[in-house]
Amino acid sequence: MALYVYSIIAADHPARLDTLTGVGAEPSALRLVHAGSLSAVVSDIDHEVRAKRRDLTAHQEVQEQLMADGTVLPMQFGYIAPDDPTVKEALQQGEGAYLDALERLKGAAEYHVRASQDEEELLREILGESAEARRLNDRIKAGDADPRLPLQLGELIAVEVRDRQEALAAGLVQALLPFAREHAIRPPADGDILNVSLLVPDDQKGRFLDAEGSLARQVNGVDFRFTGPLPPYSFV
Template sequence: MAVYVYSITSKSHPMRLDGLRGVGDPPGPLRSVTAGVLNAVVSDAPEDLRPRRRDVAAHQEVQERLMADGTVLPLQFGMTAENDDAVRGALEDRASEYEQRLQHLKGATEYNLKVSWEEKALLRRILRESQEAHELNEATRGGSGTPEMSLALGELIAQEVEARQQALASGIVEALRPYAREESISSPGGQDFLNVSFLVEEAQEEMFLATQMSLAHQLGEDCKLRLRGPLPPYSFV
């Protein structure tokens, strides 16, 4: 029977799984598959596995329980294997890689930061600080502009938006980088122009959070910094 794989830990991990439920309806009991010095936390995989709210919550609860007791390599929701032997084989084949990664993640958690810039506020800043954009906008609004000028204004604003967002994103990452072991940048979605995760060790957590709060204060209400964490280090497995 196919098995659902939640995470990988060292064999020395306490593995307190009592009271936890696995994915599926009814939820499958959790168990461990051991190979050498590694454990994988698994349960039987439901046939109709989909990212239902209850199953995603169960997956996350397992990660959080394991994280509370030690280092864990959390797998993304939906990872399955053919059977316990296939899981055991994967642990054996990649034992060195998994052991190194567990050591790297020891004592650290993930923080994810997403940043957006209020569109109208950014536009006002561009028109205020770019003489060319200001003049083109005035001509267009005043009725003396040409279609070519409107097109040029649109292209100029698009270039300015991209340049300013890239510069601010780089500045934010540079400010937080000293307090993280590692960073992982993902493609932003929606109105966000930055989506970055940091691997932060416990000793640096206070400075990381203080720096993020300082950045949010400096940037003001026009920029929204949304920080989530501590999280299982999905981005660094």
């Protein structure tokens, strides 16, 4: 029977699994597959697992329960192995790398930071600070029929927006890095200017959260979304 693999943990992890529910329409009990110094948290499945809310929640709850008791290497949702021997072989072959990763992630959690900027406020800022943008905009508003003006203004504003948002995002990351052990920057999407994950040691959590709050209060026109603590998916 195939196995759904949730996480890799150290063999001495408490692994309190009794209260957890696995994935699937008829979830099997969670159990451990042992190999040397490592264990994999798995459950038996007999069908394809889809990314439904219930299963996504079950997968996440397993990570959070394990994370509460020790270090965990969380698998991305949907990782399936054909059988126990395949999982044992993978643990044995990757034992050194997995143990190194467990040590690297010990005593830390992932925090995810996204930010978006009020575009209308940014445009007003550009028109107020860029003499060239203001000149082109004034000519258009005054009825200048030169067909090149809208294109020139659009190109100028696009460059200004890109440069300013990149500089702002870089500044925000630099403000948070002192509290993180590692970080991973991803391309922003859906209108965001920042999409970054940070691996924050437990002893820096308070200072990190204070820095988050300070940024949210001090940076005008920016909407922050902070998520965490999370299992360290981005750093496995």
